[in-house]
Amino acid sequence: MKTISENACFGGTQGVYSHASAVCQCDMTFGLFLPAEAKDGPVPVLWYLSGLTCTHENAMTKAGAQVWAAEHGIALVFPDTSPRGEDVADDEAYDLGKGAGFYVNATQTPWAPHFQMWDYIAEELPKLLGKNFALDMERQGITGHSMGGHGALTLAMNLPGRFLSVSAFAPIANPTASDWGRKQLTAYLGEETAKWAKHDATLLMQETDFDGPILIDQGASDQFLDLLMPEALAGAIAAKRQQGTFRMQPGYDHSYFFVASFIEDHVAFHADALYAG
Numbered sequence: 482m483k484t485i486s487e488n489a490c491f492g493g494t495q496g497v498y499s500h501a502s503a504v505c506q507c508d509m510t511f512g513l514f515l516p517a518e519a520k521d522g523p524v525p526v527l528w529y530l531s532g533l534t535c536t537h538e539n540a541m542t543k544a545g546a547q548v549w550a551a552e553h554g555i556a557l558v559f560p561d562t563s564p565r566g567e568d569v570a571d572d573e574a575y576d577l578g579k580g581a582g583f584y585v586n587a588t589q590t591p592w593a594p595h596f597q598m599w600d601y602i603a604e605e606l607p608k609l610l611g612k613n614f615a616l617d618m619e620r621q622g623i624t625g626h627s628m629g630g631h632g633a634l635t636l637a638m639n640l641p642g643r644f645l646s647v648s649a650f651a652p653i654a655n656p657t658a659s660d661w662g663r664k665q666l667t668a669y670l671g672e673e674t675a676k677w678a679k680h681d682a683t684l685l686m687q688e689t690d691f692d693g694p695i696l697i698d699q700g701a702s703d704q705f706l707d708l709l710m711p712e713a714l715a716g717a718i719a720a721k722r723q724q725g726t727f728r729m730q731p732g733y734d735h736s737y738f739f740v741a742s743f744i745e746d747h748v749a750f751h752a753d754a755l756y757a758g
């Protein structure tokens with residue numbers, strides 16, 4: 482693992498690190514905010530998965546999460562959204578290939594050799610983090626924006642027991658029924674739609690064992706609302722009688738100004754779950 486940068490931040494440290502990823506077969510970069518408390522022992526962890534076109538950097542510099550993480554003594558992880566490098570396949574469209582890994586393990590050509598973002602986030606990066614930093618991996622929460630909200634919800638629901646809480650900002654909520662989903666799931670996983678189901682938060686909600694709290698914020702003026710399909714997930718949450726809060730926020734669009742406006746609530750929501758008991 483290589484340290485790219487470390488900056489003092491709200492009494493803690495905002496770091497950027499890179500490492501050779503065995504599952505993605507390339508070098509991967511991630512951001513990690515450690516609060517001051519990490520100097521004295523392991524602290525709880527909140528994952529932040531980013532959306533289309535993002536690297537590890539967008540949320541780290543634009544969401545304003547560190548001040549609240551410092552207040553609650555929680556670490557923040559900002560992973561990249563896809564494999565990187567010259568030999569990694571890409572597409573001309575911004576919503577496929579680099580910056581658009583969709584948090585799945587690709588099985589199809591030309592994506593399969595590097596696009597293993599599910600295993601990267603679920604397996605490889607947590608092991609690396611637990612080994613190298615003062616993090617309490619028994620106390621993890623996960624959040625994300627747009628494609629990252631989809632990643633956060635599907636990881637939490639597929640890995641019951643791993644995350645004590647899950648939240649999302651404008652998640653891609655029903656990708657198997659949306660052009661933000663069908664295109665990428667076909668490209669990465671193939672045309673057999675049965676293989677897509679574990680990557681759809683709305684479908685998973687009907688059968689999940691995840692019993693932690695869920696918080697979802699959605700901007701009512703989001704320019705991508707029809708692609709995100711929040712009403713499908715809201716309906717599934719209600720139908721399941723899942724513990725959860727869904728908030729439609731009038732006037733807010735899809736940007737980081739929206740994320741930054743509600744990140745305080747999300748960090749506090751996760752802190753409640755991570756410090757409970």
Ligand SMILES: N[C@@H](CCC(=O)N[C@@H](CS)C(=O)NCC(=O)O)C(=O)O
Nearest residue numbers: 532533534535539575627628736737
């Ligand atoms: N490529 C499109 C959409 C990309 C987009 O809105 N990406 C969101 C996540 S889905 C984002 O966080 N972009 C990076 C940023 O705002 O820093 C555009 O540029 O309008």
